[in-house]
Amino acid sequence: MGTDLSQIELRLRYPAGEFKDGRSWAAVDELRPMHLVNADLPTLFNYSVKNEQMPAPERARPRHEIQAAELILAVSSKNQWKDQWVGFWRDHFSIYGYDGNVGAFLPHWENEVIQRHAFGNFRQFLEATAKHPCMLYYLNNKSSKAGSANENYARELFELHTLGREAYLNNLYSQWQQVPGALQGAPVGYIDQDVYEAARAFTGWTIEDGSSIGGGQSLEKSGRFKYIESWHDNYQKRVLANEFSPYRGPMKDGEQVLDMCARHPATAKNLMRKLVRRMINDDPPQQLIDSCTRVFIQHLNSPNQLAFVSQHLANEALRIPDSLRQKVKRPTRLVASFVQGVNLSFSIGEGKIMGQHESAGPAIYSWVSPEGPPDGMEWLLSAGYMRQRLTLIQGLSENWWGTGDWNPFDGLGNTPSYSDLMSRWDTPLFGKPRPDLTQAVLLAQGINPTLRLRSQNEARKLVGYLAWAPSFQTEAITPDTTLWG
């Protein structure tokens, strides 16, 4: 907010190479502004694999820009509730940006799907994901045609985006009529027969990618959503015990599947269980999940449905003590909380920090399979990630990647004692004095706390060390009860 991302420079460097047709491209090593962060689909289409005009290493640029933008915005953000809320939905509709076609359109997905709908209406959100080139490429619906539909999208729509695996009853029932409630038109869950039929409903939902569609015709090269009537399976279907008549008109089948999925009671429960876990703690109280579920259902038709849920959850969170709402900080938040704690004047530093940032935990849009990155302490603080988090903190504090300086002697004069230094910075980092931790750091380095420091560099090293503490790895997300949207 207030930051003009498109003026910020990230380094781009790649060697010379060749296109498939033998033309060559020159090596590049330059500082380039992040011009793509607000780009439209036709611009981004140039970066997709389909386009032979762009040197292959350029294609990762939209992803690099959007990943850097996330870190830059988080560092200047004063609202972690909002950031974590948006992050939840980004991970919920997880897509893999390292696939060249998906990655090309990421800036548009981030702005027009995730940011635009995160506090909006879930049904509209769902349709925005279903029609976006990122999702159409990622879960292959782009190539799904009548005859033998591609089931990838339909399956994950049910299991991951809406009803959830607890409503997947395929091991119990092999025929749709057997599912409890089906004969009344309201089945409690779904089975593979629903997946097969729903896949047929989405045939013909594709992308204008320049492909030939027969009869001498070709699609435009725009990256925009396109419904192709001749690819659609127009015959009657039965999804979640609801009969679809044949030939109902463009996109009606798919839209009705989205309607039914968004409104199904299992969807509300599945989403709210996962959401409350992300925002409150790894093992949240059931009654809180239940009350959020009620709010979600109550506002099903509201354009601010998710904002109402956010407001409700934030109000409830205020009643739960911080000590019972601890979540492990994701790497982005780890960087942001350290930068804000020590007043570091942050710059993305040409992007040199991004590799280290990514090795400290899953970066945005980096999870290969569609269930999205895992949540919970055990995963976020695995041994491999833990040691990379320590490196991330230390490198920030000591400015290894050109991310900016900070003044460890702020308010302390020119020759503070070690003890002065540590008690200057424990409260900004932990929210309260932590003499137990500051003493541990000095003792382990064999430092007499009453002695004077030799340099600012030494001070930065020690304050970095302090932030390795287990207590700095987690936080209670500060609730914001604003009604967004």
Add this chain to the structure above:
Amino acid sequence: MKNHLRRKLLKTTLAGLSLGGADLFWPAMLGGLNKVALAQSLPDIKNTLVKGPLIVVFQRGAADGLNILSPLDDGHFLAARPPEMRFNRDQAAGSITSESFKFYWHPEASAFADLFEKRQMAIWPAAGIANETRSHFEAQEIIERGLNSLNHVPDNRGWLTRQIQGEESKDSRAISLFAGSTNLPRSMQGSHKAIAIRDLQNGINVPNGQSGIANLAALCAADKQHSGISLTMSTHLESIVKISSSLPKSADNKILAHQTAGKVDYPHSDPGIGLRSVARLIVSRVGLQYAWIDQTGWDTHESQQGRMNGVVKNLSQSIDAFRQDMQARNEPYTLLIMTEFGRRLRSNRSNGTDHGHGSLAMVIGSNLLGGQVLGKWPGLDTDSLDRGVDLAVANEHQSIIAQALRWRGSIV
């Protein structure tokens, strides 16, 4: 009726495999149900000679077994997959013939063909879980948690976490569970000591060496307000120090890279990188008992043939490199290659295949009598298919894992 028949088939093949009392030795699968029996078997386990670690290479995303070991003479297969969805017989890396079927190895699977020929590999052509789920995440969780369904979950642990509790090492700092992947698999869930590092070539350490180690250890001990996290972090630190101190170093104290003792190098891709890390730990004697490596890229809903060429090649070359390395060093091991389920017999119009049921499982190792097709081939005629569409499961993963453990010698 179909289900009943299928269960009967499973029973028969299980009995055929079992060397007696297999159920007793399957603690993970029994959950809380048979702790007494497990406890009684413990002394035997301890006295058994364990022949190296058990390593699982998991093909994430549901591998199309029908395309790795392909029934190219079967009319049902030819009818369900157009020519662009299969390879030609004359491209096959080899073949396996029995009285009732003939399979052809994928063109990129020459290492597998070779291993089978040398009797160092056993295969199950129709392996999987009995549960009818076709959800990646549910099937993976069922397998990795050692369960029959997710409706009854006895605890929060993975099956390997449960497994080491029956085979505890005397050295409390031993690295029993290791994943050569970025993320810890669910099979090791619930173990504080399990550690996941994809690439160990440059060793592992915390920043600033000894000074950093001292800092983290002191903070974990002091940070009592956060004891759960402190314990997790100090346990990780111990494992990192243990591994780090076990790796070979140069005169100026730099970690030396692992060099294979075999004729071919590890491919610089998954699962080769993770297998090289496992090899390093085996050589470094850290007490490794179970290892796990993920390979992604098997979820081939679209453009299957091209994608399969890549993943089969990486898998086959990685296994070959690992096998050669271990053989040259005379290190015993047992390695199981498995996936969550197979893919639909009939292909879709994206030139891909959707989620199915039975798939291929393979075990290689220094201890087994290979060159065998174990378990039944259910066939591909419509009546034999699971729910009319997918290759049936003739052998459950649980029985295959039990067999691999028997070969390894961790159960008798």
